Amino acid sequence: MIAVSITWFIPIFILLALALMFGTVVVLGRVQNGRYLRPVVTTLAKIPFMRTLLQKASRKAIERSNPELASAMTKLERSGVMNDPQRAEAAMSRLTASERRAYLDAADEMGTMPEAVNRAQRRRMEKMRKAQRGR
Numbered sequence: 001m002i003a004v005s006i007t008w009f010i011p012i013f014i015l016l017a018l019a020l021m022f023g024t025v026v027v028l029g030r031v032q033n034g035r036y037l038r039p040v041v042t043t044l045a046k047i048p049f050m051r052t053l054l055q056k057a058s059r060k061a062i063e064r065s066n067p068e069l070a071s072a073m074t075k076l077e078r079s080g081v082m083n084d085p086q087r088a089e090a091a092m093s094r095l096t097a098s099e100r101r102a103y104l105d106a107a108d109e110m111g112t113m114p115e116a117v118n119r120a121q122r123r124r125m126e127k128m129r130k131a132q133r134g135r
Contacts, residue, residue, distance in 0.1 A: 069106050072099035089121055104128065 028037040044050045063070040072095050081088035092100060108129075 066102055066106075068096075068098045068102035072103040075099070076103070085121070089124075100128070 045054055076091050079087055079091040081091045
């Protein structure tokens with residue numbers, strides 16, 4: 001009789017464990033702007049299916065909050081700009097003005113601007129930055 005009653009509580013224990021894990025994630029996200037949640041997310045991102053889930057969630061959140069930035073990011077990812085600065089410059093020239101503005105604003109906010117290879121590229125990037133600040 002006691003064994004039967006304990007098995008009835010298994011779903012409740014599972015729900016309590018899930019609620020505790022969800023609460024922990026929420027608290028870690030709130031403390032110091034997610035400082036303690038970042039290592040947890042980077043560890044989870046090492047698991048292949050979790051990485052894809054996290055990327056999809058991030059992409060959907062960006063699409064909701066800033067559609068221009070989302071379209072710019074998809075165009076840049078398609079052209080493979082992460083490895084080659086010259087490809088990055090070519091891809092930036094293919095973006096629309098609003099997409100370029102959104103991407104540069106996000107890059108300035110994060111502090112990760114693509115580095116120019118030579119003087120002409122640096123001057124173009126500075127000119128783009130000045131134009132963005134002037135508007």
